[in-house]
Amino acid sequence: MTDNRVTFGSKLGVILATVGCAVGLGNIWRFPYMVGVNGGAAFLLVYIICILLLGIPVMITEFFIGRHSRKNAAGAFKKMAPGTKWSFIGYNGVLGAFLILGFYSVVAGWTLEYLVQGLDGSLAGKTADEFKMDFEQFSSGIVRPIGWTAAFIALTHLIIISGVKAGIERASKIMMPLLFLILVVLCLRSVTLPDAGEGLVFLFKPDFSKITSSVVLSAMGQAFFSLSIGMGCLITYSSYFKKETKLQATALQVTVLDTLVAVLAGVMIFPAVFSFGIAPTAGPELVFITLPNVFEQLPFARIWSTGFFLLLALAALTSTISLHEVSTAYVHEEYNLSRQKAAWFVSGGVLILGVLSSLSFGVLKEFTIGGLNFFDALDYLTAKIMLPLGGMLICIFVGTRVDRKVLKAELTNEGTIPFHFFNTYAFFMKYIAPFAIGLIFLNELGLINKLSRLF
Numbered sequence: 001m002t003d004n005r006v007t008f009g010s011k012l013g014v015i016l017a018t019v020g021c022a023v024g025l026g027n028i029w030r031f032p033y034m035v036g037v038n039g040g041a042a043f044l045l046v047y048i049i050c051i052l053l054l055g056i057p058v059m060i061t062e063f064f065i066g067r068h069s070r071k072n073a074a075g076a077f078k079k080m081a082p083g084t085k086w087s088f089i090g091y092n093g094v095l096g097a098f099l100i101l102g103f104y105s106v107v108a109g110w111t112l113e114y115l116v117q118g119l120d121g122s123l124a125g126k127t128a129d130e131f132k133m134d135f136e137q138f139s140s141g142i143v144r145p146i147g148w149t150a151a152f153i154a155l156t157h158l159i160i161i162s163g164v165k166a167g168i169e170r171a172s173k174i175m176m177p178l179l180f181l182i183l184v185v186l187c188l189r190s191v192t193l194p195d196a197g198e199g200l201v202f203l204f205k206p207d208f209s210k211i212t213s214s215v216v217l218s219a220m221g222q223a224f225f226s227l228s229i230g231m232g233c234l235i236t237y238s239s240y241f242k243k244e245t246k247l248q249a250t251a252l253q254v255t256v257l258d259t260l261v262a263v264l265a266g267v268m269i270f271p272a273v274f275s276f277g278i279a280p281t282a283g284p285e286l287v288f289i290t291l292p293n294v295f296e297q298l299p300f301a302r303i304w305s306t307g308f309f310l311l312l313a314l315a316a317l318t319s320t321i322s323l324h325e326v327s328t329a330y331v332h333e334e335y336n337l338s339r340q341k342a343a344w345f346v347s348g349g350v351l352i353l354g355v356l357s358s359l360s361f362g363v364l365k366e367f368t369i370g371g372l373n374f375f376d377a378l379d380y381l382t383a384k385i386m387l388p389l390g391g392m393l394i395c396i397f398v399g400t401r402v403d404r405k406v407l408k409a410e411l412t413n414e415g416t417i418p419f420h421f422f423n424t425y426a427f428f429m430k431y432i433a434p435f436a437i438g439l440i441f442l443n444e445l446g447l448i449n450k451l452s453r454l455f
């Protein structure tokens, strides 16, 4: 073990940084629109089952890999299984993080544009159609969306070059409590609107007939995306955990908080949407078109709009730093470059992807990969393929290549803390998770359909 490796300073720092990595646009932008287009409470139910059965075991397993190897995501597999093909998992993770950052920073950039518009009052007095038109005009433009994307990458870069403790940990300690506070205030505002109950029924009262295989697939993809599992982030962050950090307890706390934020985001959004008689099925534009429209019709509109977009920007920033860190740690450690230089390489590469993703809403609209524009192609490739594949392989790797005793020793901090459900965890990690992910995968690729036609 390389004992001079930096670690997070405190227990709170570990939790807030890791929750910061997990909580992001995935919770506040992607989750509500997924609930909206996938039938409401039924989706939430399947999502929670995915979190419990797949999310928690995969997260604990990633924490094991990170802290045991104390390496970046790719270095971890090289160290634990030298000279084998297993390092593919690490490269898949590093590449996944890099690609996610490429499209994520575009949406993150939009939050800054809307934050400024909320602040200076330019969202006020628009009609529903104007909100839609203005969003489309803005996102399909060139200078402003690219400028905001670059600004967001620059902000991320600044935190990353300040280091793990002074940058990531400190930023998370300030931003996460603020995020919770804003979220709770906005929830209170939303549930006290007239007819808020309808939105809560949509979110919490499942209609089981809505559960289809595509809902299950989307719920799993969402669970992976929201918990940041299946790629390098949690491996990288847990490589900065101290040897006293309790891995299972941390995984549980992070999962509970991440799910809580997603559910609260639903509580904030659906009552407001229903109260104003707007369809919840708007898709990705839900939080950029529908919500500002709702907020701007309330008294003290500026406070609600500004608060909401600040919430989104903070959530996005704590996630972009974790995505950036995966690639930076990899370049820094595997190519022996200084952290600063490594960060510059990553930021430069991400900026190129960001520009292409941003332009895919406008001038590059016609440029498609498999029928998807560049932005959607990156989202599809990462959330629906690379993350589940990474999660599955991580479980197979630890399930088949790692001695149970080594696994147990790491997860119990060398036997000093109990892990009551170790056997249950190990069973889920080794058999259930890879099998379930594999099945959902085959289904996605249409193979199960083809097979069932054969019989």
Ligand code: PHE
Binding pocket: 021, 022, 023, 024, 025, 026, 027, 100, 225, 226, 227, 228, 229, 231, 233, 319, 322, 323
């Ligand atoms: N979990 C983050 C979110 O919910 C996104 C993310 C995915 C971050 C994968 C890191 C790795 O927004």
